[in-house]
Amino acid sequence: MRMLLLNGPNLNMLGVRDPAIYGTDTLEDIERMVVGHGAERGVAVDCFQSNHEGALVDRLHQAHGRYDGIVYNPGAHTHYSYALHDAVECIDVPVVEVHISDIAKREEFRRHSVIAPACVAQVKGKGKAGYLDALDLLIDRATEGDEE
Ligand code: CA2
Numbered sequence: 691m692r693m694l695l696l697n698g699p700n701l702n703m704l705g706v707r708d709p710a711i712y713g714t715d716t717l718e719d720i721e722r723m724v725v726g727h728g729a730e731r732g733v734a735v736d737c738f739q740s741n742h743e744g745a746l747v748d749r750l751h752q753a754h755g756r757y758d759g760i761v762y763n764p765g766a767h768t769h770y771s772y773a774l775h776d777a778v779e780c781i782d783v784p785v786v787e788v789h790i791s792d793i794a795k796r797e798e799f800r801r802h803s804v805i806a807p808a809c810v811a812q813v814k815g816k817g818k819a820g821y822l823d824a825l826d827l828l829i830d831r832a833t834e835g836d837e838e
Contacts, residue, residue, distance in 0.1 A: 759828030
């Protein structure tokens with residue numbers, strides 16, 4: 691089984707500022723944690739981060755037919771990118787949207803996700819542990835599919 695961990699704009703700045711909202715871990719720490727958790731469950735995890743909408747659309751397209759699931763924190767694209775909504779929708783790979791913070795309890799503009807309707811689930815407000823919950827959800831979903 692192979693999963694993709696995808697992170698959108700500004701997530702490369704994690705751990706640099708605003709520890710009260712996003713914690714002290716860097717993106718590298720989070721990627722290491724997710725890859726490690728995947729390895730414990732026998733799952734390979736590839737990681738990709740970009741600040742560019744088109745690069746993320748391309749990476750989602752490339753994932754088609756190649757991955758069993760995608761753990762995706764779209765960053766601020768969450769709130770306005772119909773291009774990324776459509777990219778998630780037009781691939782055959784289940785995507786779980788993750789947010790470190792609880793976007794439902796923050797500024798008005800963060801409360802709505804245009805990506806969520808194309809995803810199989812959303813995990814929010816659990817800090818970095820939310821990435822592991824999303825990975826477990828995708829692994830369990832793929833495994834259940836095998837058992838049927
Ligand atoms: O809560 C989340 O995971 C977010 O997806 C994080 C995004 C934000 O735009 C979303 O609304 C919610 C922000 C990414 C990181 O922003 C930083 C800001 C200051 C210091 C470090 C990172």
